[in-house]
């Protein structure tokens with residue numbers, strides 16, 4: 484069963500091709516749509532809601548054709564827009580009740596569902612105050628609540644973690660995960676940060692320049708690109724002992740000079756490597772988890788015989804560190 488299916492979907496503006504023959508299926512659960520700014524994420528969402536026509540190709544949401552069934556789709560789907568769009572003089576309760584009424588809920592049901600969804604997103608006393616005085620995190624929560632209030636089958640969340648600090652981002656990602664696990668509402672969530680979507684999503688779709696780069700389950704995704712870089716001091720005998728021990732422990736690894744790149748099989752991999760290093764008394768220079776880089780998404784692991792060779796010890800820039808976005812690896816250049 485698919486909740487979203489697109490077939491050779493294109494959207495051309497006079498100067499830009501925002502979507503370029505995108506064919507992708509999204510199944511129930513949480514799906515992360517990741518791409519740099521301008522990759523075409525918001526354009527895709529607008530087409531899926533039936534708010535913008537495609538230039539070519541087809542798309543269906545919950546089995547409904549976006550070209551003909553826009554109003555029906557919008558009654559079954561919740562949408563959280565990217566930008567700040569909340570009226571400052573209105574309280575969260577008033578606003579979400581209004582959105583529920585717009586979706587066709589009768590007054591009593593609208594009030595009840597509003598209270599439930601605002602509770603779910605963690606807004607309590609503040610819900611009666613004008614939203615102009617809210618923090619970014621509170622505004623994002625109200626935007627999530629209004630997307631959920633009419634009990635949709637699917638929600639489309641456009642950059643819900645935008646502008647949040649690391650704690651706020653983790654809380655938002657936790658809420659999003661629970662939209663699926665607690666309520667069974669499927670989620671398509673966009674971000675330019677691959678790392679944060681990996682933790683939240685069952686599936687990941689990566690687009691770049693409007694084209695599909697990759698679509699797979701998150702576990703396949705991390706299996707392919709997750710690796711530990713282990714750099715040891717230049718004692719060849721120690722290095723060989725470590726290689727033997729890790730291979731005997733069933734780990735897959737590649738060697739490039741004094742750098743071992745160990746595929747992360749599961750959460751125990753780190754401990755196995757650490758214990759082996761400690762047990763042998765090998766001099767360890769560094770050990771760190773390689774973050775994803777968008778370039779790596781192009782590498783087919785079956786055909787790349789020595790990925791470590793591309794990023795040898797002298798060239799490996801190490802994990803991408805984005806000071807604003809701690810904990811996530813950015814796919815933006």
Ligand SMILES: Nc1ncnc2c1ncn2[C@@H]1O[C@H](COP(=O)(O)OP(=O)(O)OP(=O)(O)O)[C@@H](O)[C@H]1O
Pocket residue numbers: 496497499500501518519520521522523524525526527565642
């Ligand atoms: N109405 C429009 N008219 C012309 N060009 C547009 C329009 N909307 C989007 N674009 C262009 O289409 C491309 C894709 O934009 P889109 O907003 O879908 O990207 P995005 O992945 O959502 O990025 P962001 O996170 O920055 O919004 C961009 O080059 C953008 O400038």
